[in-house]
Amino acid sequence: xxxxxxxxxxxxxxxxxxxxxxxxNYPDNLMIAGKYQVQPPLPFSPGxxxxxxxxxxxxxxxxxxxxxxxxxxSMSGAMAEEICVPAAIxxxxxxxxxxxxxxxxxxxxxxxxxxxxxxxxxxxxxxLLVLGAGGGVGLTAVELGSLMGAEVxxxxxxxxKLALAGSRGATRLINYADDSLRDQVRELTDGRGVDVIxxxxxxxxxxxxxxxxxxxxxxxxxxxxxGSIPKIPANLPLLKGSSIVGVFWGxxxxxxxxxxKQNMRQLLAWFEQGKLRPCISKTYPLEDAALAxxxxxxxxxxxxxxxxx
Numbered sequence: 001x002x003x004x005x006x007x008x009x010x011x012x013x014x015x016x017x018x019x020x021x022x023x024x025n026y027p028d029n030l031m032i033a034g035k036y037q038v039q040p041p042l043p044f045s046p047g048x049x050x051x052x053x054x055x056x057x058x059x060x061x062x063x064x065x066x067x068x069x070x071x072x073x074s075m076s077g078a079m080a081e082e083i084c085v086p087a088a089i090x091x092x093x094x095x096x097x098x099x100x101x102x103x104x105x106x107x108x109x110x111x112x113x114x115x116x117x118x119x120x121x122x123x124x125x126x127x128l129l130v131l132g133a134g135g136g137v138g139l140t141a142v143e144l145g146s147l148m149g150a151e152v153x154x155x156x157x158x159x160x161k162l163a164l165a166g167s168r169g170a171t172r173l174i175n176y177a178d179d180s181l182r183d184q185v186r187e188l189t190d191g192r193g194v195d196v197i198x199x200x201x202x203x204x205x206x207x208x209x210x211x212x213x214x215x216x217x218x219x220x221x222x223x224x225x226x227g228s229i230p231k232i233p234a235n236l237p238l239l240k241g242s243s244i245v246g247v248f249w250g251x252x253x254x255x256x257x258x259x260x261k262q263n264m265r266q267l268l269a270w271f272e273q274g275k276l277r278p279c280i281s282k283t284y285p286l287e288d289a290a291l292a293x294x295x296x297x298x299x300x301x302x303x304x305x306x307x308x309x
Contacts (some may be wrong), residue, residue, distance in 0.1 A: 002287060008077075009172070010083045015064055015087050016056040021103035021283075022078040024292045024305040026200075026225055031076065032293070040076045046087060047078025047307070051093065051102035053077055055282040069093050071102040073224040074249070079289050088257065091264060094272050101278050104136065104304035107268045109276065110139040110260070111222065111249040116148060117263065118252070120218045121244045124149030126195035129185060129212065132204055132225055133170060134161020136304040139279055141198045143168040146273055153194060157180055161302055166281065181205055184197070185212040193240075203305060206230035210237070217242045225299065279303030 132138035133154035146169025154170030193214035203226030281303035
């Protein structure tokens with residue numbers, strides 16, 4: 001439902017942004033269903049990430065100004081015409097980055113780079129397996145893993161998604177709708193397994209991840225797009241000497257702001273150099289936001305979905 005509401009109040013340290021585009025993310029659906037770790041009071045507008053133009057700044061904000069093109073994140077409220085967010089989490093965007101691209105950039109690339117850099121400490125030459133490799137966040141992990149020098153194994157549920165992952169640097173393609181993920185990884189690695197697994201899917205595939213990881217490997221828990229949170233048999237990490245590593249980018253960005261800003265500077269520099277190619281596969285007008293959320297929930301999305309305000 002779309003309705004007119006008063007403009008949000010501008011608090012100290014905040015900026016008011018006229019929203020041009022809003023990225024669609026899996027946690028949007030979790031929040032709508034009341035299953036996310038943080039729940040805003042009802043009623044609320046969904047939307048975690050946005051891009052637009054600064055309309056106004058509070059008196060104590062000096063490094064940003066009205067008229068600047070920016071991207072930002074918020075726990076909710078981005079599927080709207082205006083939002084007020086802290087200036088500290090507002091990022092100026094390059095001139096060559098359009099609003100739709102900017103609205104799908106911060107969370108997906110931010111999550112994947114934090115996961116691979118800080119949490120997995122991915123090294124050049126290591127084998128990286130990415131599940132959900134054709135989706136919004138998985139595709140960025142494929143792209144960044146390749147850029148960081150890893151040998152990337154992309155796993156997805158369709159040939160179309162795998163073809164897209166291959167265009168972003170994956171050299172090994174695994175369709176887990178056709179055959180066992182574990183068996184395919186074992187065959188491709190001569191039984192050794194992979195060093196790092198990036199898992200935004202969860203569910204039954206996580207059991208395959210536990211068995212497909214190499215000795216001393218790291219399994220990154222990104223999310224549960226399957227809708228099922230797996231139970232972990234603790235004997236398997238013991239036998240593999242492997243690590244199961246949680247990744248929560250939002251908390252990292254808040255708790256380790258300096259490291260997150262450094263990550264974002266690197267990501268934007270790579271974009272300006274043409275080394276990152278975000279994939280916005282479909283855009284929707286605001287009145288069709290429910291269709292975008294449904295497409296994501298049904299795992300129909302390839303690349304990133306964006307709402308145009």
